[in-house]
Amino acid sequence: MTKIVGVEIVEHEPDPAPLIELVGVRAGYGSIEVLHGVDLVVREGAVVALLGPNGGGKSTTVKVLAGLLTPTAGEVRLAGRCVNGTSADVLARLGVCTIPEGRGIFPNLTVRENLRMATQTGTRLSRVEETAYARFPRIAERRNQLAGTMSGGEQQMLAMARALAVDPAVLLLDELSMGLAPLIVEELYELVAQVASEGVSILVIEQFARTVLGIADTAAIMLSGRIAAVGTPQEIEQQLSSAYLGGSHE
Template sequence: MTETRTVTTESTTTTLLELRAVRAAYDAITVLHGVDLTVAAGRVLALLGPNGAGKTTALRVAAGIHPIASGELLLGGRVMSGAGPRDLARAGVCLIPEGRGVFPNLTVRDNLWMMTCTGRPRAEIEEIAFARFPILKRRAEQIAGTMSGGEQQMLALARGLATDPAVLLLDELSMGLAPLVVGQLYEEVAEIARRGVAVLIVEQFAAAALDIADRAAVLVRGRIAAQGDPDRLRDELAAHYLGSAP
């Protein structure tokens, strides 16, 4: 656990993302049953739970990709329920999906240049990306799909940061990566949060996420089973995953 994970500026008290009593379904099957979550500026919330708990659906709701059956999605205190992914992206929400979401047949530079759709010039996008992840500068002309999984995840994060997000949503950042690489990526995520971004991390494998999280929540069968201090939930996590927690 890092000593620097809690930011004590005034901005950290500002709730940027809130799911309020959110229910969501796929056809007739309800997946989220009245989920409440809040993420403040400069803070990291780790959303944990077993496979099939509804974690990715919660992220998709927050990004406007999946509709809300009932409840509310708020961004900066403004109700955004029903807004589409493009509108939420323009409002500052950035989703890094499971599987990294880079274009494997394009070079690293071409992947970055595609983010000029945000209105930022190429030079500025490259400056941000290469300052955050220097290895991407060395790989600029390399085909993205030939890089390691960790490097591709860095590229996905760099692309997301090009949008200058207020809210960053991360789905299974550690998927298929070595523990050392995961630790390095999460150090970058912690730094992103320290700059005032609200970060919501979905992870099945909890250790790295809990190390940088300010708060954690456990989602089980579409309901929040526990929420609070990461260190306390770390001790209780196995019981929640196995269904034996009270």
Template sequence: MTGQIDAGHGEVARPGDPPGPEPLLELVGARAAYGPIEVLHGVDLKVGAGSVLALLGPNGGGKSTTMKVCAGLLPLTGGELRLAGRTVNGLSAQDVARLGVCSVPEGRGIFANLSVRENLWVGTGTGARLADMEEAAYTRFPILGKRRNQLAGSMSGGEQQMLALSRALGTDPVILLLDELSMGLAPMIVTQMYETVAQLVAEGLSILVAEQFARAVLPIADTAALMLHGRVVSVGRPDEIEEQLSSSYLGG
């Protein structure tokens, strides 16, 4: 990875751990609002190098808002967003991306009326070369190579998610934000996507993934956080958090 954030920082802190190196991405007392309505009420999160933090909880709990704050899409009204120990409150989404943070939003965010190749070209705005993005995308997901001239909106949901992920990876991020990766996908495709995520972590990427269906992400997570009503109510090992989840939080 050649992103801007120094990837030599430490792992996600867990309850009872001694102080360690500062995380790559951190929210400290983060508050955010839509107009006069506060949605995040003092969120604390830490993502360390080469790790997966799973942000779990039901719809409406604040997961997507947290992801928007981390991506620079929604300003904080209180607290801090830190990247590699540096407070970056107020930076634009483009500036945050240039620092090595890239996001795959809920609903994938591809351009349905553009071809696969044109969608990848959109990702070159951060300085990446289209040829490099295509090579990486088609190597990781060969089906995209076969679909390169096909309109993205005519592909299956799984193929669209592969395209969205490839476009994000083409910017060579240090931290990847994944919001509801499993949404609308068949179970077999969800398993395939999270196998890809596990490979990315093995290659050195750090990942924050918000997921309603905990069973999809817990097997690859290093740390999990349970979010309810705009607050992180528990952080720990995946098995510890899984024990606290009711069937309604785990999903089907």
């Protein structure tokens, strides 16, 4: 999926089929509706970046996709089939892998035990460990350490390692960069790009990051529970700083 800057490539082959679709999805917590009709498509093998300020409903969108929250209206489709109300563990076993906001790890389990939790999708522990340690040698050194005592970057690596070891069809990443040093974020996104090139469909949620635009095929801005803009990363980047800083700089 390399892009040749400055050369317009006209694609003749049809777009790949949508793997994930949100159609008019409304969802919320109790009486408070957070998503007011969200439409979003992630095609097979594509990387979609969902950006926007806090409170816009990005994490809620991830929760709906992951099956942690059932929409009150609209449809969530996975490979064309409606999966509204399918529970998160079933979706996970179907190949939807989510790294939630915060650290997607169990702090009071060791690194090995964390990886063991990934085996519930059917991959053998030895294979999960092999893949994870090969990608992240730093984690291999800490395999018997409690995950909560590692640094933030290492914890996020563990979460990624867990996600990648299970060969997901879809990867949902919520605020991967939160609280991490830019260098580590860069490393992590290089990895995401690599995974994408292997054909995994990826939805990346970020609040403040141009970083992610570099690897995305499509980007969207989410404001107040709606998709405010969709376009190429270049188009979206133009609008970004005004969305965050109110156009008061640059």
